[in-house]
Amino acid sequence: MNEFKQKTLTRRHALAMLSAAGAGVLTSFVPQFALAQDKKANQGLLRIGYQKAASTLVLLKAHGTLEKRLAPLGIEVKWAEFSAGPQLLEALNVGSVDFGYVGEAPPIIAQAAGADFVYSGYEIPTPLAESILVQQHSPIKTVTELKGKKIAFNKGSDVHWLVISLLKKAGITYSEFQPIYLAPADARAAFERGAVDAWAIWDPFQTAAIKQLNARGLASGAGVVSHHQFFLSARKYAEKNPAIISAILEEAGKEGQWIRANLKDAAVQLAPIQGLDKDVIEIGLKNYAHIYKPIDSKVLDEQQKIADTFFELKLIPKKISTRDAMLATPSPKG
Numbered sequence: 001m002n003e004f005k006q007k008t009l010t011r012r013h014a015l016a017m018l019s020a021a022g023a024g025v026l027t028s029f030v031p032q033f034a035l036a037q038d039k040k041a042n043q044g045l046l047r048i049g050y051q052k053a054a055s056t057l058v059l060l061k062a063h064g065t066l067e068k069r070l071a072p073l074g075i076e077v078k079w080a081e082f083s084a085g086p087q088l089l090e091a092l093n094v095g096s097v098d099f100g101y102v103g104e105a106p107p108i109i110a111q112a113a114g115a116d117f118v119y120s121g122y123e124i125p126t127p128l129a130e131s132i133l134v135q136q137h138s139p140i141k142t143v144t145e146l147k148g149k150k151i152a153f154n155k156g157s158d159v160h161w162l163v164i165s166l167l168k169k170a171g172i173t174y175s176e177f178q179p180i181y182l183a184p185a186d187a188r189a190a191f192e193r194g195a196v197d198a199w200a201i202w203d204p205f206q207t208a209a210i211k212q213l214n215a216r217g218l219a220s221g222a223g224v225v226s227h228h229q230f231f232l233s234a235r236k237y238a239e240k241n242p243a244i245i246s247a248i249l250e251e252a253g254k255e256g257q258w259i260r261a262n263l264k265d266a267a268v269q270l271a272p273i274q275g276l277d278k279d280v281i282e283i284g285l286k287n288y289a290h291i292y293k294p295i296d297s298k299v300l301d302e303q304q305k306i307a308d309t310f311f312e313l314k315l316i317p318k319k320i321s322t323r324d325a326m327l328a329t330p331s332p333k334g
Helices: 032-042 055-063 065-073 085-093 105-112 158-169 184-192 205-212 235-240 242-261 263-274 278-286 297-312
Strands: 045-051 076-082 099-102 117-123 130-134 150-153 178-181 198-202 216-220 229-234
Touching (some): 045 085, 055 065, 055 242, 055 278, 065 076, 065 242, 085 105, 085 117, 105 117, 105 297, 117 242, 117 297, 130 205, 150 158, 158 198, 184 198, 184 205, 205 216, 229 242, 235 242, 242 263, 263 278
Parallel strands (some): 045 076, 045 099, 150 178, 150 198
Antiparallel strands (some): 099 229, 117 229, 130 216
């Protein structure tokens, strides 16, 4: 993003892993004195990057529960909206955002570019929340028929990995189709006017295209990709403010629980914010889990597969270890 100036980010040793407990949902008890200490460290400002499609964070912002929790400690929460994960990660990379929520591929691209962040939590798999779409009357009936075709998707986003994985399964290499890199709004416009043969997109935009444009789902991520979503923190911020990061994750977990129990109400509240019909949003919400867990080695191993593939395809300039983007557990004393 042009308004952000590039600057060098240095790596620092991490202090502690974020703790979590309870029914598979990311929650933790954050003592007030710990939050008070974090307030001193961050000088009272928390900057969160989010996407309009990230319903949990959108509702967390709308409900103001995080602000209510942190305000008594003098911590101000500022929210910045981004069109997609790569743009959000660029902001985090240059120090304009402290915390954000993105899909699988953006962290890989950002880490390879030198961004100094850490994985703070993740959503359990939601493979039905993304797919490759074609026009209702398109002659294309299988993924195999996408060979040589134009496929629109946001470069470096989670659907970038979806396209690679689905086509590879169909025996199509990356050089055997035409990637058309477009942000969601531009990709929808190109798809609608027939300028591309297919469009890879996530919910709620996926459901909106099916309902509003009569698009046809060619293939989802089911059985091919996990489609994890990740909470990421700037490393320096996470090191200095572990209690605040834990508080964000706890409030996001509570918001996720509320969404699962109140899908219709959530859709009604999201409709004017996301600019979509409530019925469309409700369907899209059902395709996400809204259940968050602390980062573990298994999910980072899945991320490593993406990183290795992106390097092989020369989509990133160097090999990376996803475990480098994980806060280290402090060594026991004694």
